[in-house]
Amino acid sequence: xxxxxxxxxxxxxxxxxxxxxxxxxxxxxxxxxxxxxxxxxxxxxxxxxxxxxxxxxxxxxxxxxxxxxxxxxxxxxxxxxxxxxxxxxxxxxxxxxxxxxxxxxxxxxxxxxxxxxxxxxxxxxxxxxxxxxxxxxxxxxxxxxxxxxxxxxxxxxxxxxxxxxxxxxxxxxxxxxxxxxxxxxxxxxxxxxxxxxxxxxxxxxxxxxxxxxxxxxxxxxxxxxxxxxxxxxxxxxxxxxxxxxxxxxxxxxxxxxxxxxxxxxxxxxxxxxxxxxxxxxxxxxxxxxxxxxxxxxxxxxxxxxxxxxxxxxxxxxxxxxxxxxxxxxxxxxxxxxxxxxxxxxxxxxxxxxxxxxxxxxxxxxxxxxxxxxxxxxxxxxxxxxxxxxxxxxxxxxxxxxxxxxxxxxxxxxxxxxxxxxxxxxxxxxxxxxxxxxxxxxxxxxxxxxxxxxxxxxxxxxxxxxxxxxxxxxxxxxxxxxxxxxxxxxxxxxxxxxxxxxxxxxxxxxxxxxxxxxxxxxxxxxxxxxxxxxxxxxxxxxxxxxxxxxxxxxxxxxxxxxxxxxxxxxxxxxxxxxxxxxxxxxxxxxxxxxxxxxxxxxxxxxxxxxxxxxxxxxxxxxxxxxxxxxxxxxxxxxxxxxxxxxxxxxxxxxxxxxxxxxxxxxxxxxxxxxxxxxxxxxxxxxxxxxxxxxxxxxxxxxxxxxxxxxxxxxxxxxxxxxxxxxxxxxxxxxxxxxxxxxxxxxxxxxxxxxxxxxxxxxxxxxxxxxxxxxxxxxxxxxxxxxxxxxxxxxxxxxxxxxxxxxxxxxxxxxxxxxxxxxxxxxxxxxxxxxxxxxxxxxxxxxxxxxxxxxxxxxxxxxxxxxxxxxxxxxxxxxxxxxxxxxxxxxxxxxxxxxxxxxxxxxxxxx
Amino acid sequence: xxxxxxxxxxxxxxxxxxxxxxxxxxxxxxxxxxxxxxxxxxxxxxxxxxx
Numbered sequence: 001x002x003x004x005x006x007x008x009x010x011x012x013x014x015x016x017x018x019x020x021x022x023x024x025x026x027x028x029x030x031x032x033x034x035x036x037x038x039x040x041x042x043x044x045x046x047x048x049x050x051x052x053x054x055x056x057x058x059x060x061x062x063x064x065x066x067x068x069x070x071x072x073x074x075x076x077x078x079x080x081x082x083x084x085x086x087x088x089x090x091x092x093x094x095x096x097x098x099x100x101x102x103x104x105x106x107x108x109x110x111x112x113x114x115x116x117x118x119x120x121x122x123x124x125x126x127x128x129x130x131x132x133x134x135x136x137x138x139x140x141x142x143x144x145x146x147x148x149x150x151x152x153x154x155x156x157x158x159x160x161x162x163x164x165x166x167x168x169x170x171x172x173x174x175x176x177x178x179x180x181x182x183x184x185x186x187x188x189x190x191x192x193x194x195x196x197x198x199x200x201x202x203x204x205x206x207x208x209x210x211x212x213x214x215x216x217x218x219x220x221x222x223x224x225x226x227x228x229x230x231x232x233x234x235x236x237x238x239x240x241x242x243x244x245x246x247x248x249x250x251x252x253x254x255x256x257x258x259x260x261x262x263x264x265x266x267x268x269x270x271x272x273x274x275x276x277x278x279x280x281x282x283x284x285x286x287x288x289x290x291x292x293x294x295x296x297x298x299x300x301x302x303x304x305x306x307x308x309x310x311x312x313x314x315x316x317x318x319x320x321x322x323x324x325x326x327x328x329x330x331x332x333x334x335x336x337x338x339x340x341x342x343x344x345x346x347x348x349x350x351x352x353x354x355x356x357x358x359x360x361x362x363x364x365x366x367x368x369x370x371x372x373x374x375x376x377x378x379x380x381x382x383x384x385x386x387x388x389x390x391x392x393x394x395x396x397x398x399x400x401x402x403x404x405x406x407x408x409x410x411x412x413x414x415x416x417x418x419x420x421x422x423x424x425x426x427x428x429x430x431x432x433x434x435x436x437x438x439x440x441x442x443x444x445x446x447x448x449x450x451x452x453x454x455x456x457x458x459x460x461x462x463x464x465x466x467x468x469x470x471x472x473x474x475x476x477x478x479x480x481x482x483x484x485x486x487x488x489x490x491x492x493x494x495x496x497x498x499x500x501x502x503x504x505x506x507x508x509x510x511x512x513x514x515x516x517x518x519x520x521x522x523x524x525x526x527x528x529x530x531x532x533x534x535x536x537x538x539x540x541x542x543x544x545x546x547x548x549x550x551x552x553x554x555x556x557x558x559x560x561x562x563x564x565x566x567x568x569x570x571x572x573x574x575x576x577x578x579x580x581x582x583x584x585x586x587x588x589x590x591x592x593x594x595x596x597x598x599x600x601x602x603x604x605x606x607x608x609x610x611x612x613x614x615x616x617x618x619x620x621x622x623x624x625x626x627x628x629x630x631x632x633x634x635x636x637x638x639x640x641x642x643x644x645x646x647x648x649x650x651x652x653x654x655x656x657x658x659x660x661x662x663x664x665x666x667x668x669x670x671x672x673x674x675x676x677x678x679x680x681x682x683x684x685x686x687x688x689x690x691x692x693x694x695x696x697x698x699x700x701x702x703x704x705x706x707x708x709x710x711x712x713x714x715x716x717x718x719x720x721x722x723x724x725x726x727x728x729x730x731x732x733x734x735x736x737x738x739x740x741x742x743x744x745x746x747x748x749x750x751x752x753x754x755x756x757x758x759x760x761x762x763x764x765x766x767x768x769x770x771x772x773x774x775x776x777x778x779x780x781x782x783x784x785x786x787x788x789x790x791x792x793x794x795x796x797x798x799x800x801x802x803x804x805x806x807x808x809x810x811x812x813x814x815x816x817x818x819x820x821x822x823x824x825x826x827x828x829x830x831x832x833x834x835x836x837x838x839x840x841x842x843x844x845x846x847x848x849x850x851x852x853x854x855x856x857x858x859x860x861x862x863x864x865x866x867x868x869x870x871x872x873x874x875x876x877x878x879x880x881x882x883x884x885x886x887x888x889x890x891x892x893x894x895x896x897x898x899x900x901x902x903x904x905x906x907x908x909x
Numbered sequence: 910x911x912x913x914x915x916x917x918x919x920x921x922x923x924x925x926x927x928x929x930x931x932x933x934x935x936x937x938x939x940x941x942x943x944x945x946x947x948x949x950x951x952x953x954x955x956x957x958x959x960x
Binding site: 079087092093236238240242257292293299300 | 913916917920921925926928934935938939942943947950953954
């Protein structure tokens with residue numbers, strides 16, 4: 001390619017190198033500045049747009065250079081890589097918020113930490129997940145280094161010395177990552193400088209691309225002869241449709257979008273910036289549109305640049321380098337340098353964050369547990385140096401891979417293959433958040449099978465194309481077995497190789513995970529932990545949930561276990577790994593949550609152990625934290641989740657039992673009351689019937705009185721049964737309620753009309769006072785009539801005889817209507833004013849002559865409360881009882897008014 | 910959460926099968942995808958502040 005670019009204007013190698021190293025120095029300055037600001041409690045990264053930019057670490061050199069190459073060759077096919085993450089971010093409340101919530105509350109430091117913790121603190125699982133991610137990521141790091149070398153080569157026309165410049169750049173990168181990626185041991189304390197630098201790099205990437213777009217726009221518009229513009233326009237018209245690209249269809253398009261979304265979620269560097277480095281949950285909410293906007297803007301000029309490259313540059317110039325060769329061909333050297341720096345940004349940010357993320361996993365899942373199991377003492381200083389060494393080792397491994405396989409086909413195509421490898425974690429992560437029945441052994445088996453299928457269907461074809469295995473394996477299959485062809489497994493053809501690999505590997509992974517989990521279900525401890533992941537995140541992760549993500553609180557439950565160890569010993573261990581400031585702050589919060597005084601002695605119980613474990617997890621990972629604590633406690637500490645699960649279960653069982661006992665008692669009381677109420681009229685009916693049967697000579701008048709009594713008691717029985725059924729309906733919630741605008745004046749008038757004959761019969765008078773204006777309330781009209789009938793019926797029953805008085809008044813209040821029913825009877829003593837609304841309440845002797853069912857007021861109370869109101873009783877100025885029902889006021893719209901059943905002549909306006 | 914999921918599914922739909930109905934060229938498909946993408950972002954920005 002260097003040959004092909006010889007005709008272009010080039011940047012002097014020294015200038016390119018100076019720009020690159022000068023840029024790296026600027027990165028150091030940005031990181032130092034951000035760290036200093038953090039020390040002054042003026043965080044730079046505590047801003048949503050900085051967080052969104054830092055997520056831009058997703059866009060590597062592979063995409064910075066490669067997108068234009070793909071667009072030039074295959075049109076729209078560069079887009080799925082960005083559409084996938086866009087979908088994940090838009091759906092952040094569903095997928096990212098739960099992950100963030102759990103990771104923050106458990107202080108998880110990586111994806112391997114998350115999975116090993118979720119599946120029962122299985123160190124082995126975490127170790128293999130970490131290893132799988134390292135294996136998948138190192139070629140990807142190598143790809144970035146190759147992009148840097150290639151960029152040097154293009155801008156300086158292959159003048160030589162690219163290898164040396166790349167090497168020194170790698171050294172500086174390793175230095176930067178080791179310095180700013182390990183400022184503190186506690187990963188959850190965040191790397192302010194590192195994140196600020198990465199966000200700066202994302203801004204540079206975007207700025208460089210937008211600048212390139214603006215310049216080529218100006219060039220095309222300013223094309224005096226119009227030939228270039230015409231050629232560009234012709235190329236624009238000829239952009240191939242999605243399905244016009246060989247062997248690719250819409251199914252593959254969707255598969256790539258899904259694959260990119262999954263990879264975005266699970267790549268180590270993405271977990272690092274999205275979860276570990278997140279300062280506030282609200283930032284994620286804003287980033288859910290800010291980051292997609294970043295991606296959109298970054299891709300806006302991809303196709304215009306690709307098309308200009310096609311029309312401007314001679315055949316043989318690689319389209320992957322168009323972003324550099326186009327400005328060179330336009331003799332805009334300064335622009336080529338800016339874009340070159342954009343590419344360097346894309347590569348370096350990926351290498352830095354990926355190496356830090358992988359180093360955290362390796363040191364927490366491999367080195368620290370191994371060290372501790374050998375009985376060695378672990379100190380913060382050791383681990384920091386381990387982490388620095390691993391960062392350097394990861395970058396060195398990437399560089400080595402680049403040197404060994406830099407020219408092979410495998411490296412160029414490793415991006416998508418890495419994505420496919422990372423996608424093997426998807427079934428485990430989905431199971432972690434959705435299926436409590438998933439077990440560690442199931443997840444490990446699924447992951448193993450998935451990786452084997454991935455190796456066979458994705459990695460092997462790459463190695464074959466790089467010449468490491470016979471080409472015939474792809475065409476006729478290994479040993480001539482056609483159904484074993486890696487890209488057409490089981491003879492299934494028609495899918496693009498990447499789609500086929502995704503489908504087969506994830507399918508096998510998921511099926512094995514489910515099958516093995518069913519055969520070897522999780523133990524109690526794993527199920528207990530599963531609750532923290534499955535119970536509320538997905539289904540209750542609302543905006544409130546997102547906004548309140550914080551360190552998990554330790555609920556003050558009664559302790560069941562005490563360690564023999566003194567708290568000072570545990571604190572001493574904590575102080576080895578956690579900064580003094582952080583420890584003091586955490587202890588203060590712990591005491592506050594437990595309601596302990598600042599100087600109260602700390603007891604080493606489950607809550608304290610859980611607190612210590614979480615604090616340590618942030619520094620050395622979950623597995624090592626547990627080992628360290630077991631070392632200091634001298635015994636196996638009960639898993640907090642296990643204890644919490646037992647406590648929760650015991651509490652739930654106790655509450656359920658109490659509730660059942662209460663219901664049983666209420667049922668017994670109710671049956672006793674109903675039986676009693678039924679027995680009284682039944683006994684009367686039976687007694688009179690027996691008298692009538694026993695003495696056929698009873699005179700006509702007495703016989704008539706007996707019959708009247710029997711009819712009255714039968715009616716009472718019927719009323720009682722109806723009311724019992726009605727009350728049961730109301731209590732069970734099965735009653736049907738209409739919701740309509742009701743003018744309460746019509747209710748009052750209707751009830752008054754119904755009750756007037758009874759009043760006249762008993763020699764009393766019924767007064768009604770209603771307001772002039774309509775009195776609207778929303779509710780069920782028939783139920784309101786029933787409520788008022790019960791109250792007025794009650795008043796009529798207890799008023800003085802003769803000279804009885806009952807008054808019904810409807811009054812407006814600020815927010816309510818007051819419906820008042822009063823009588824001049826004996827009234828209700830203050831001590832009975834609550835109980836009177838209970839079912840079958842036994843009235844005091846003053847009201848003992850009641851012939852009611854004892855259910856009328858209970859029903860009235862339920863109706864009032866269902867409509868958002870209340871009912872109370874006090875003393876009336878008339879001398880008897882005064883029942884006051886308050887109901888919420890409503891305003892009736894024209895529509896509602898039209899729907900009202902009542903005549904409209906009652907209301908005004 | 911419901912709005913966010915609906916938005917993501919809406920975009921997924923917009924960048925998949927409707928593309929089949931764009932007969933002209935890849936550039937027309939490109940304009941469609943970028944427009945749908947931007948519309949989804951604008952909607953997310955409008956509703957995203959409270960999730």
